[in-house]
Amino acid sequence: MAIARLSPTGRLVRVLVALAGMAALAAGTLYGQDDWFPLAPFRMFSTTDDPNKPVDIARVDAVDVTGARFELTERNSGVRRAEVEGQMAALKADPELVAAIAAAYTEHNPGAPALVLIEVVVEHHELSGGSVTGVVVDEVVATWRP
Incomplete structure (x- = not known):
């Protein structure tokens, strides 16, 4: 069985898609709200409330x-x-x-x-x-x- 190799264009596309995914995750983590999930954390699970606030x-x-x-x-x-x-x-x-x-x-x-x-x-x-x-x-x- 022969090993298929990606062309330079195929590698470039994969790298660009991976970078775009990482950029979306970083933006979601820094600025996202619950409705951005799964690119942002659920705030209800990623934050804490003031223990003296009603x-x-x-x-x-x-x-x-x-x-x-x-x-x-x-x-x-x-x-x-x-x-x-x-x-x-x-x-x-x-x-x-x-x-x-x-x-x-x-x-x-x-x-x-x-x-x-x-x-x-x-x-x-x-x-x-x-x-x-x-x-x-x-x-x-x-x-x-x-």
Whole structure:
């Protein structure tokens, strides 16, 4: 069996592709964000947070026509907390977008009383030295009424 040798042009192309790949990895490492993956590290795994800074957790609260207040969860609405957190800036800017969560709840619960209020709430869990202090401050960041 004969050994195939690359032509000078073939070697040049491979070297240029390798250099371009290394340049993309270096740029991603220095300047990239999560959406550049796999050319950039996932920031959630490559950075640390201040152990004295609050941890923020989103939740969605609802009130129906009977006055019952409850949390909208993946189980009763099909909307995951991560989806809400991922759209937080848009929900703050345009609270009418919360209507989509109301529609998801209605679709999952066709016989349930109608919703009259939905609030997107951010729970700020305070930390001290990386440990939970037990202090939780709720901040309503978006309100929707039909």
